[in-house]
Amino acid sequence: AQSVTQLGSHVSVSEGALVLLRCNYSSSVPPYLFWYVQYPNQGLQLLLKYTSAATLVKGINGFEAEFKKSETSFHLTKPSAHMSDAAEYFCAVSVPSNSGYALNFGKGTSLLVTP
Amino acid sequence: DAMVIQNPRYQVTQFGKPVTLSCSQTLNHNVMYWYQQKSSQAPKLLFHYYDKDFNNEADTPDNFQSRRPNTSFCFLDIRSPGLGDAAMYLCATSRGRRQETQYFGPGTRLLVL
Numbered sequence: 001a002q003s004v005t006q007l008g009s010h011v012s013v014s015e016g017a018l019v020l021l022r023c024n025y026s027s028s029v030p031p032y033l034f035w036y037v038q039y040p041n042q043g044l045q046l047l048l049k050y051t052s053a054a055t056l057v058k059g060i061n062g063f064e065a066e067f068k069k070s071e072t073s074f075h076l077t078k079p080s081a082h083m084s085d086a087a088e089y090f091c092a093v094s095v096p097s098n099s100g101y102a103l104n105f106g107k108g109t110s111l112l113v114t115p
Numbered sequence: 116d117a118m119v120i121q122n123p124r125y126q127v128t129q130f131g132k133p134v135t136l137s138c139s140q141t142l143n144h145n146v147m148y149w150y151q152q153k154s155s156q157a158p159k160l161l162f163h164y165y166d167k168d169f170n171n172e173a174d175t176p177d178n179f180q181s182r183r184p185n186t187s188f189c190f191l192d193i194r195s196p197g198l199g200d201a202a203m204y205l206c207a208t209s210r211g212r213r214q215e216t217q218y219f220g221p222g223t224r225l226l227v228l
Contacts, residue, residue: 032214034216036219041124041203041221041222041224042221042222043119043121043205043207043219043220043221043222044158044205044207044219045219046216046217046218049216051214090157090158094214097160097163097170097172100146100163100165100170100212101212101213101214101215102148102160102163102172103158103160103217105157105158105159106157107156107157108155108156108157
């Protein structure tokens with residue numbers, strides 16, 4: 001079964017520092033992978049999506065992720081953290097469901113940005 | 116702006132009292148999904164509609180039902196809410212049911228007293 005594992009339930013960085021949120025996937029077929037961000041009491045907003053077109057995917061708000069098949073990873077990065085980046089981040093893989101596809105989410109990583 | 120709207124944002128109900136949550140979309144997408152997200156957990160798919168075709172996940176409790184009267188609207192009905200049903204309920208849409216991007220609404224937080 002296709003799944004994702006997010007390493008680190010909490011990550012803390014200083015403002016201006018590199019953000020690295022880790023996601024590893026398990027899939028026997030080429031996966032479709034997503035990163036979503038969730039601000040407190042809000043829905044999920046798509047940051048970026050991997051669909052096998054390019055291994056380096058650029059998203060919104062300066063985020064990007066690189067698909068590495070050899071490492072089965074899809075880590076999310078941002079060169080310089082802003083205070084407004086503090087949120088919950090979910091990695092997800094698209095999996096076959098009952099006559100369609102569903103998103104199978106990781107457990108999430110809470111990003112804290114300190115001044 | 117095209118979007119996914121959920122009403123209400125916060126809902127309080129009593130133990131065992133039926134409750135309905137609402138979702139509407141202006142994206143004209145064919146697929147609408149309902150997810151349950153409990154505190155500090157990942158969202159979990161309950162069911163989805165592809166057009167009028169209802170698709171239930173195998174482990175979704177019978178207590179949860181859904182209706183989609185037209186393309187724009189989808190409802191989540193909880194027939195007899197229990198304390199364990201307190202959660203954030205997220206509605207999402209996608210254009211098709213292939214591996215497409217899902218667009219989420221802001222969610223409805225349900226409190227069961």
